[in-house]
Amino acid sequence: MADKCDCEPSGECTLDRYRRDIAFYKSLPTTPVAYRNEKALADIMLGEHAFGFVGGGGSCSGCGEGTVVRMVMAATLQVYGPQSMGIVAETGCNTVFASTYPYNPFTVPWTNSLFENGPADALGIRLRWDQAGHADRRLWVFGGDGAMYDIGFQSLSRLVASGHDIKVLVLDTGVYSNTGGQTSTASFTAQVSKLSAYGKAEHGKQEKRKELGRILMAHGDAYVAQVAACNINHLYKAVMDANAYPGPAVIIAYTPCMPEHGIADDAANRQAKLAVESRAFPLFTYDPRRGDSLAERLSLQGNPAVKEDWSKNPDGTTFDFISFARTEGRFRQHFDAEGKPSHELEASQEDRAHDWRILQEMAGIR
Ligand SMILES: Cc1ncc(C[n+]2csc(CCOP(=O)(O)OP(=O)(O)O)c2C)c(N)n1
Ligand code: SF4
Known part of the structure; x- marks a missing residue:
């Protein structure tokens, strides 16, 4: 992204x-295939x-959502072909940056x-496509x-319970x-955001974060994964496994948002990596095809120091x-002048x- 001007140097x-x-x-x-x-x-x-997902998207510079959308499209169309896919979009940034008239x-x-x-x-679309x-x-x-x-949780839960082949x-x-x-219920405790301001009476979000991934695993036979664009292989593999899964699959992607996380435009990849390494957003894949027990189905591969509580810096x-x-502006008010949390x-x-x-x-590690 760059500012446009009539006459560059x-x-x-x-x-x-x-x-x-x-x-x-x-x-x-x-x-050529030989070079891939x-x-x-x-x-x-x-x-x-x-x-x-080509030009014309109107997201903020560096938006973490745009990258994940592009990767999911690539992993689906490259495997199933250019006419193989349809999208139902729920209103949010993804619909706004993807419907900037006339593009x-x-x-x-x-x-x-x-x-x-x-x-x-x-x-409804799945049933009609299957009929046809x-x-x-x-x-x-x-x-x-x-x-x-939050608002569409019931609809998501219904889809997963239906067993239909929708991702x-x-x-x-x-x-x-x-x-x-x-x-939202996905915000972290203490996170400062609209409706959870840092003031005299309250200091950011009070409630705990809801873990959608764990709730979806409890539905039974759905493929579920938590992914981040910084772990490229893990994300693509999860999308391919979700597409091949004969039933509902839900991919939850960590998507840095510059204005709301208080991070710079070029920071999405770095901040996603830090979120994974700090257990803010652990990666996992849950595939019912792997076996009957939770431990067989759930893999924490992709996280650092899987057996430990926390990971370590190089020093x-x-x-x-x-x-x-x-490292993020949304938590800035939680540190005093000496940096104490x-x-x-x-x-x-x-x-x-x-x-x-x-x-x-759940993964049988502890
Ligand atoms: C029933 C209803 N309530 C409120 C809105 C207004 N609205 C549009 S997008 C949006 C927020 C979307 O947030 P999220 O789903 O987290 O997506 P994001 O924009 O963060 O990608 C809201 C509240 C709406 N369109 N419909
Ligand atoms: S507000 Fe956040 S999620 Fe929306 S387009 Fe901008 S960076 Fe992306």
Whole structure:
């Protein structure tokens, strides 16, 4: 992303330069198969069908949602073909940055009904496609944490219980980003956001974070995963396994949001990595095809120091949730002049440790 100007130092206007570069890019052939490494899943983006989310998206510079959407499209279209997919979008940043009139950056059919009923809408589409002999088409529902954890939770739960072959992508920014960053049940305890301000009486969010991943695993036979774009192979593998799963699959993606997390435009990848390393957002995959027990089904592969409470920095010091909180503006008011964290942030850290220990227990590690 760059500011546009009529005359850059080279004498060319920014838009003309971009038009020239894109025309050159489009004139190039696809990378030959011999130069793509099947084991390095990042090479999916070199595929002939990888671009299902193209120019015209109107997200903020560096938005973490846009990257995950692009990766999910690539992993689906490259495996199933360019006409293989449809999207039901729940209202949120994903619908706003993807429907900037007169453009729609998706190359596949896309619909937006409401904020809270994407899964219900998708159930109707799935049944009609199956009737018409299109059971092989992949159907995805995209929505934010406000939509999926809160307002549309019932609709999501119904979809998962139905057993139908529908895939769900939860874009978890931990706030209602599109309407200005109100607290959701995915927000961390102590996080400062709209409706959970830091003031005299209250210091950020009071409640604990709701763990949608654990709730969905409890539904029984659904594929569930927590992913982050910084762990490229893990994310692509989860999307491919979700697409191949003969039933409902829900991918919950950690998606940094610049204005609401208080981070810089180029920080999405770094902050997602820190969120994983600090147990703020552990990675996991839960695949019922692996066996009957929770321990067989749940894998924590992809997290650092899987058997420990916390991971370590290269110098041997502990990297915990408070260390992560120090790096983002949304927790800034919880540190005093000497950098000492508040009681609320310590409670939030205990909540993150507890979530991690439950996942370890379920995976048979603890
Ligand atoms: C029933 C209903 N209530 C409120 C709104 C207004 N609204 C539109 S988007 C949005 C927030 C979306 O937040 P989230 O689902 O977390 O997605 P994000 O924007 O963070 O990606 C709200 C409250 C609405 N469209 N419909
Ligand atoms: S507000 Fe956040 S989620 Fe929405 S487009 Fe901007 S960076 Fe992305």
